Amino acid sequence: MEEVLVPLVFFxxxxxxxxxxxxxxNRRMERTALIAAGKEASIFDYGKPKHYLSLKYGMLLVGVALGIIVGNSISQNSGMPEEMAFLSMMLLFGGASLVLFYIIQKTLLKDE
Structure with missing residues (x-):
């Protein structure tokens, strides 16, 4: 497995x-060409970002941490292999936290 994974990640x-x-x-060259031609480069101004990235990444990390905790308890209390329990719970809780973030962001953007 390592013989395939290491070169794949490297390249x-x-x-x-x-x-x-x-x-x-290329993006820098396009902007420079627009400015040199005297045209307005306002198409590159995206305004105030409303992504709430710190909330998104915070919720994702909390979800992954909860997945690790739940995966540990599942692997100890059931016959499920440890790797499967950890990976499945990390993905489940991480994905659920991103879905929850989407719902929160949608309501926050609706209020603005």
Whole structure:
């Protein structure tokens, strides 16, 4: 498993860095060309971000932590393998926390 996973992660990370660098370079060139042509670059102004990223990541981490706790108790009290209990509960609680975040964000944006 490691023989496949290590090269995959290594070359995948190199590809991700190259792709992200080319994306930001192209974006910078587009903005510079618009400004040089005397056109308004307001299409790149996205206004005030309303993403509540700290709430999102906080809820995700709390959900993963709860998944670890529940996965530990499931693996100790049942016959489920430890790896399966931890992974399934981390994914379940992490996903549930993101769904809950979506609901909270939707109500917060409706109020504004």
């Amino acid at each position: 995948g990370s190199i590809a991700a860095v190259i792709i992200s660098l080319s994306y930001y370079r």
